[in-house]
Amino acid sequence: MMKRPFPTGMLELDRTRQAPLYRQIYERFRAAIEQGMLRPGDRLASARSLAGELGVARATVEAAYGQLAGEGYFVARGQAGTVVSPHLAQRRPVRAGRVSAKAPAGAPPGAAEVPLPFQLGIPALDAFPRKLWSRLAARRMRSMSAADMFYGDPSGYGPLREAIAAYLLVSRGVACRPAQVFVTAGYRASLALVSHALLQRGDTVWIEDPGFPPTREVLRSAGHRSVPVPVDEEGIVVAQGTRRAAKARMAIVTPSHQAPLGFSMSMARRLQLLDWASKAKAWIVEDDYDGEYRYAGHPLPALKSLDTHERVLYAGSFSKVLYPGLALGYVVVPEPLVERCAETARIGSNGCPQLMQAIVSDFLKEGHFSRHIKKMRLLYARRRATLAAELLRVFGEHVRIDLRRGGMHLIARLDGLGNDDMLAGRAQQAGLNCQALSLRSIGAGGAQGLLMGFTNIASAAEARRLVARLRAALG
Template sequence: MSASRFSLTLDLAGAPYYRQIYAHVRDAIAGGRLRPGDRVPSIRGLASALGLARGTVEAAYDLLVGEGYLLPQGQAGTRVAEIGPHAVRLGRARAAAPAVALPDPRAVRPFQLGLPALDAFPHALWSRLTARRLRDATRLHDGYPAPAGDPRLREAIAAHLALSRGLHCAPAQVFVTAGYRHSLDLLARTLLRPGDPVWIEDPGYPPTRLLVETHGAQAVPVAVDDDGLRIAEGRRCAARARLAVVTPSHQSPLGVALALPRRLELIAWAAASKARVLEDDYDGEYRYQGRPLPALASLDREGVVYHAGTFSKVLLPSLRLAYVVVPQPDVARFEATCAAFHGGCPQLVQEVVADFMLEGHFARHVKKMRGLYARRRAAVVEGLQAVFGARLRVELQAGGMHLLVRLQGRTDDRALARAAQRAGMGLQALSDWQHHHAVEPGLLLGFTNVADSAAARSLAERLRAAWRL
């Protein structure tokens, strides 16, 4: 069967290409246009016919194989699997679902924040590593996962942080969690009491305030300027705060880095006040001018900084895997909290991530993504400037996974964001990230899943149409 049998036309500004290919093949099977035993085009052949990278088609095929629609048969090619009449009927029902069906929470919208490049994930390698682990007969005797994390993964994270972030820690200081929210929850359960003041950045990541207040603590918004969190203002507002939550490498959302004098001032304040600092290093790997900045925790000689990282921005959000590094004196307290409140993260996922890191794939993947994101960021900036010209200002920073833009003469960024969202795009208003201090209106655009210059230009045109400019 040739690629032309698919009659597939890609929407440049729609869902990622691999999701479009996946949906088309799945619906063709459900609708009977592809029958069990039919051979589908090779990855190389379909990629060539559609003008895509092999990895994009490979990602779509991996999903179809994983869900049982396709069956790889080596030299015999890839064929439609015998999925049974019930599965076909279910697929047809899905294909014919009315427009009021629940939205797919995994659907990726153009300019959506917080997502890595899903089309560049090494699906084939990941499948091999996962299959190897599943073939290990000893896994049948596994009990519950360790509450603090798999020992090999904790070792791998510690080794990675020493090399990439200048942070030297023992594996026992690394606690594996199910995401940033879980990391902050772990800290709050261990360190905070009801009524404790907590510094949060303003503007800053909205869930941080919600999580702090859920634990009964008092969130204290502290303004951010070009040098990062204003420590002097924090002291004026709540000198006896118990915790400060910061994003020092790439402030979320403004993108500035916390200046070295303020880093030292923050650590000194925490040590003198017997407070603690949570460093949220959510995308510190991605810096396009020079090397990634050392972690704030690498400067800490007082034992007051907790370093939180995540695999959501480097690998996949669906892994639900992150970590927090705690100072050595606090290890026993955090172990007790984990034992009481944390059942551990899925063991198989931890094992595969550990293999991915220890065999050198993680470092290579980060390096590859850093180059890819630099190109995609440049393409999006070029597309926006070509369409909007001087009416739109892009505030480029040294790193990160999103852009901050300002539209001349338009001060209601929430209205602009709503208009873009109605047009199917995922950008956000900067004003929705402010807590107390007023900010200059702006818009936050993720660029990691904008494949190339053509897609960037098309999306910029969609934005202009949505804003009626």
């Protein structure tokens, strides 16, 4: 049961109004419940405490509580206090406007407590091993010492860095020492770390077009110049990059599963990119955001595994494979950059919460992580096939579906129904968080399509219900 902070607006009563003070208190509590600021089961301040905050008699607050209880809004539980009735229908907080079609992938809209249908970049929350995770967390809490309560290493918790290095060697072909692994608060933090360590203000960076919007946002905030480079079925077009900015200091790519088109970078293109970086003395950031999820054949080796000239920095995230609330990621840097990145991490951060890092470390070292990935790979393949089949059944000849070999979303190309930005807006008004593919392109005229996450569609029945809702929204 949760006790929420008292709404600030409740602390100001209008004593010039004719309405009695108890009535004002009653009205504001009822409004807070109806607007979702207070929710079923929330525990409330005691009458004595609230009367002191408001500067009114205790009997005034008790009169308001009594009326709210009489109408079914509140339930008195003796020494446990007063709570908002658990039997009230759950109400969402009011949010103005539709979900922005330009919202970054993986960023939940507004303050939603659960992902909206078709949300991108969110793993299957219903399939997360909560009981196992709770046991690992409880074990860590019981053994917590005074040292565990102090600041940890800004570069990351030692055992977790060891576990990540061991996992990457086996699963992604990335050979590195634990000292090369830096634990961060996620992809944005990883990119901020390496850009501060390696770039100077005004430096030029290649980014994929279409691409992942937060990449450009992080670079812009750090004062760097992004140069969009087209992507084709083999990945980033290196020849175009060299024509547009041959002396760029960095390239940021998603070679395993291009975001958002889903293509895997060919071996020829990988070698071409590595050759450019070596000759230009530039850096490559490999964003391997969902490389574990491949549904045909084995996961591709990382670009980093081909790096013989120490030019590639490999960025991974636990948000896509465990749950986003962890806010944990990591970046593997070349050996010559370890000291420079460690100093940047020390200056810029106190590090991530050590307790959470320890739990993730246990999850990896005890083999739970690898088993979880294997389970999710099979589950996502089924959920993707289910959604694709339902889209084809409902939209028929009006839809073409891009199913690549991996990833956590599909692209539905809808013909004859309007441009994708308009369709995404209609879907979002209906509470379906489809995203417009065209808005991932830097310039105008980007490819059309709806980006749709499938990982949290738990059943065929749910897929039918959601696609029917989408069909109704699109008209």
